[in-house]
Amino acid sequence: MLRIESLCVSYGDAAALTDVSLDVADGELLAVIGPNGAGKTTLVNAVAGLLPARAGTIRLAGENVTGLPPRALADRGLALIPEGRRLFTTMTVEENLDIGCYRPAARGHRAEGLARVYDMFPILAQRRRQIAGTLSGGQQQMVAIARALMARPRLLLIDEPSLGLAPIIIAQVFEIIAAIHKSGVSILLIEQNATRALAVARRGCVLDCGALVATGTPAELDARGDIRAAYLGGGH
Amino acid sequence: MISATLLGQSVLSGLFSGCLYALLGLGLTLSWRYLRIINLAHFALIFLAAYIAYWMNSAYGFHPLLTCLAMIPAFFALGVAQQLLFIRFKVGEFASVIVTFGLTIIVESLIQWIWSADFVRMETHLARGSLEIGKLLAPWDELFMCAVAISVCVATWACLNFTWLGKALRASLDNPDIAASFGVPNRALALLVSGAAASFAAIGGVFVALLYTLTPSSIYSWFGVVLATVLLGGLGSPLGAIAAGLLIGVGEAMTMAVVAPSWAPIAPFTLLILILVLWPERI
Numbered sequence: 001m002l003r004i005e006s007l008c009v010s011y012g013d014a015a016a017l018t019d020v021s022l023d024v025a026d027g028e029l030l031a032v033i034g035p036n037g038a039g040k041t042t043l044v045n046a047v048a049g050l051l052p053a054r055a056g057t058i059r060l061a062g063e064n065v066t067g068l069p070p071r072a073l074a075d076r077g078l079a080l081i082p083e084g085r086r087l088f089t090t091m092t093v094e095e096n097l098d099i100g101c102y103r104p105a106a107r108g109h110r111a112e113g114l115a116r117v118y119d120m121f122p123i124l125a126q127r128r129r130q131i132a133g134t135l136s137g138g139q140q141q142m143v144a145i146a147r148a149l150m151a152r153p154r155l156l157l158i159d160e161p162s163l164g165l166a167p168i169i170i171a172q173v174f175e176i177i178a179a180i181h182k183s184g185v186s187i188l189l190i191e192q193n194a195t196r197a198l199a200v201a202r203r204g205c206v207l208d209c210g211a212l213v214a215t216g217t218p219a220e221l222d223a224r225g226d227i228r229a230a231y232l233g234g235g236h
Numbered sequence: 237m238i239s240a241t242l243l244g245q246s247v248l249s250g251l252f253s254g255c256l257y258a259l260l261g262l263g264l265t266l267s268w269r270y271l272r273i274i275n276l277a278h279f280a281l282i283f284l285a286a287y288i289a290y291w292m293n294s295a296y297g298f299h300p301l302l303t304c305l306a307m308i309p310a311f312f313a314l315g316v317a318q319q320l321l322f323i324r325f326k327v328g329e330f331a332s333v334i335v336t337f338g339l340t341i342i343v344e345s346l347i348q349w350i351w352s353a354d355f356v357r358m359e360t361h362l363a364r365g366s367l368e369i370g371k372l373l374a375p376w377d378e379l380f381m382c383a384v385a386i387s388v389c390v391a392t393w394a395c396l397n398f399t400w401l402g403k404a405l406r407a408s409l410d411n412p413d414i415a416a417s418f419g420v421p422n423r424a425l426a427l428l429v430s431g432a433a434a435s436f437a438a439i440g441g442v443f444v445a446l447l448y449t450l451t452p453s454s455i456y457s458w459f460g461v462v463l464a465t466v467l468l469g470g471l472g473s474p475l476g477a478i479a480a481g482l483l484i485g486v487g488e489a490m491t492m493a494v495v496a497p498s499w500a501p502i503a504p505f506t507l508l509i510l511i512l513v514l515w516p517e518r519i
């Protein structure tokens with residue numbers, strides 16, 4: 001579904017990602033973990049077309065999409081649940097969801113999409129006319145997830161979904177991510193909370209200082225003493 | 237003590253002016269909020285449209301509404317071209333004031349060069365005479381202008397709130413990157429807003445020509461009152477522009493009737509300052 005080859009991204013002269021290669025198979029959930037500042041969000045933004053790649057290629061379902069604008073990627077089935085939610089905070093919950101299905105291809109499925117996400121998040125159905133910026137953090141995260149689902153994505157990029165949420169809400173969010181994955185959507189999940197992320201993923205990558213340091217199943221990563229000590233501990 | 241008829245007639249003429257302020261301010265308020273461009277050249281476009289309507293009528297006998305219909309697409313194209321240039325040269329909110337003020341001066345000189353600095357007046361009416369409401373008189377031209385102003389503002393409001401286009405525009409203002417990643421065409425929307433704003437200038441200009449005597453330098457006499465309408469109404473709010481226009485128009489007319497005509501310009505700014513002081517979150 002997604003194949004990244006030797007991706008390099010920089011902010012001015014500062015390299016944020018160097019020579020990162022990874023792939024997400026059809027229907028796979030791949031977790032990318034790593035500490036703050038490792039380049040995780042840079043990776044998501046580069047895949048979403050929000051940051052230019054300095055070198056390397058990004059392929060979506062076999063097609064080279066490096067350098068395409070965000071809209072073109074949306075047309076190819078990519079949707080983003082960004083770090084910090086980044087809702088349209090002055091618009092209502094339902095208007096946020098409407099933008100999720102803005103593309104003509106998704107617009108025709110608005111009614112069934114709304115039924116699906118309101119079924120998944122009944123609280124959003126109650127609050128559909130509320131201004132999104134006035135919701136609690138957990139509810140805003142639900143809107144961000146629902147907005148991305150309205151786009152009927154084939155590949156979902158999820159960036160730090162647990163950021164700033166209470167533990168009980170985090171547990172719910174990860175249950176929902178697992179359910180979305182089960183419905184057949186390929187997912188690239190970026191998460192600082194390694195334990196949570198590896199609990200829902202078949203495979204994980206560890207990113208640090210802009211480079212991949214390890215890739216493998218959760219068990220393989222856990223078996224490596226250095227990785228475990230440096231990235232999987234911390235008591236999350 | 238002034239008579240009830242004079243008072244009533246003042247309120248009525250205030251309402252008429254108010255509608256015109258809203259019509260002239262609509263394009264300005266949209267580009268200020270959605271493009272972050274304080275487009276003083278909007279006034280220049282209004283006057284360009286007014287002079288074209290006057291000229292097509294006096295020289296060739298074209299009905300002003302016909303000229304208006306022809307100008308709407310032409311001005312739309314002008315608006316798009318202006319926005320393309322602003323995007324190309326990355327003109328920001330504050331630079332836009334200077335750049336568009338410069339454009340206004342250029343257009344004023346152009347108008348003066350073509351049509352001279354003399355006062356001119358279009359000799360046509362949409363309909364002669366007035367509607368009589370008791371002792372009050374409401375000229376048909378003014379009534380028609382109010383109907384157009386209110387319809388255009390209400391239609392714009394409905395478009396912003398209830399259509400895919402309006403939602404996309406608000407999303408694009410709120411968070412352009414994320415909007416783009418859901419397929420919202422930010423750039424095309426910006427061009428559309430700029431084009432629509434310029435089309436509103438064409439419509440407003442035709443009514444300025446119908447209702448007022450024109451001279452190039454009177455472009456500037458509209459700045460204060462229309463900008464006050466836009467600020468008071470809330471940036472980007474078509475219904476706010478109508479409410480603010482009516483408030484300012486009636487305020488002006490009452491000041492004229494009760495105090496003296498020369499005091500009228502004080503009304504819009506007193507209202508504006510009062511509301512800013514009492515209700516600072518308005519802007």
